[in-house]
Amino acid sequence: MNLEQATRHVEDNLRSALTCLPARVRAERVACGPVPCDESADDEPVERFVASVDYRIHDVPPEEYGRCLDALLAWWSGNGFVVLTDARPRGLYVWVRHAVDGFQMAAQANDRGELYLTSTSPCVRSGGEPA
Template identity: 90%
Template sequence: MNLEQATRRVEDNLRSALACLPARARAERVAGGPVPCDEPADDGPVEWFVASVDYRIRGVPPEEYGRCLDALLAWWTGNGFVVLTDARPQGLYVWVRHAADGFQMAVQANERGELYLTSTSPGVRLGGEPA
């Protein structure tokens, strides 16, 4: 897999997850792009990258965030993702990784009442080998 393919997969994961949210939810891309890997698996030069995209979710009131996290978690666990962190009920944060391919996703509400959904790939070389 190369970086372009990883980026497409990250976006596909986000689109699928967004379909679990209420119809009035709108996704606003706030960050994205390749991020250099800090620790490539081969200890070689830094030519490994992670495809990463962050969306802010608008149109859903904070009192419905818990239900949104429940819906996302149900979709993730039904589609091969394993829960790495579930900070509920103290915090509204869930982080998952796909068991087969290492792609990760997270959802988090912050202290300002904003909800964010993130998707990242495992490290990939520009030439296409996974980390």
């Protein structure tokens, strides 16, 4: 899998997970881009990247965030993801990883009343060689 394919898979994961949220939900992509996996020496190029996409979820009142995380957790559990962190009830944060392909997702609410859904890939090489 190359970086372009990993980015498409990350987007597909996000779109699929959004189907478990209320129909009125609007998702806005707020960040997208490769993140280097490797520390680069002075003049050496970074060769491995993580595909990463962040969505801000709109049109859900903060009092419904807990139910949204419950729905996402149920969807993730039914689609091959395992829980890495579930910070509830103290915090509204859940982080999961797909048991087979290693792609990760997280949902988090912040103290400004915003809800985010993130998806990332494992490290991939930009050209698609094994990482």
